[in-house]
């Protein structure tokens with residue numbers, strides 16, 4: 314199945330997701346044997362207006378492992394002609410002449426969609442604005458859940474953090490809503506809780522959810538704890554103790570033995586390093602999966 318652009322999680326149907334996961338497993342084998350030259354005629358552009366470690370490097374590694382090449386700019390707001398006043402649309406029209414797909418991390422919500430409207434080559438949304446989406450992250454998150462839990466149905470998932478602006482949280486909620494008997498717990502300080510558009514989507518899909526401002530009574534029930542960062546400066550009520558959202562050895566003791574802890578990373582203090590060696594800590598395996606999932610996505614964009 315060929316994809317045109319990758320802009321949101323909603324665009325992925327369950328059959329497309331299952332094809333992606335099948336390709337992802339194959340890509341893991343390809344990497345284990347050192348890569349392929351099957352896509353040696355392909356050039357990928359990475360256009361990153363905001364900082365990134367995992368997304369940018371894993372896309373670069375993905376195209377190299379597929380045999381292709383990359384054109385890349387970080388800090389595109391400074392190192393591209395945007396600084397001379399060039400509109401995003403012109404940058405995309407021009408860059409599309411030099412490559413076969415463009416990965417964009419835009420500082421603006423809707424930036425990837427704007428790019429797709431004028432692009433002659435596939436656009437991949439690598440995170441847009443502060444309240445947009447990060448669909449390739451959510452796909453690798455979902456793949457990790459499937460790989461670790463062996464199912465996507467009947468799971469209880471806690472999504473924790475500053476959820477109102479959490480691109481990965483938003484994109485993952487959309488993907489989880491495609492599966493049966495899912496229960497999502499959104500755990501955040503009240504002022505940073507998930508936005509109503511996501512809840513309206515879950516209502517429409519008949520997905521069970523609960524909102525909470527504490528992990529305390531919930532963490533023992535979940536199969537997946539999906540942790541994200543809360544920036545101190547976003548908390549207006551200084552009485553809120555952010556430590557109550559952290560996962561450390563004490564919290565881990567309350568979790569099910571077969572549960573997993575995920576994080577899109579980078580982390581700050583919200584997951585204690587002392588639990589990194591626990592088998593339930595899945596976040597580094599999750600980041601590794603990003604390479605295989607992004608290779609698989611590129612093949613789905615490139616294949617005829």
Ligand code: CP
Pocket residue numbers: 364365366367368369440447450577578579
């Ligand atoms: N998870 C994620 O998007 O990480 P980076 O910001 O490092 O790309």
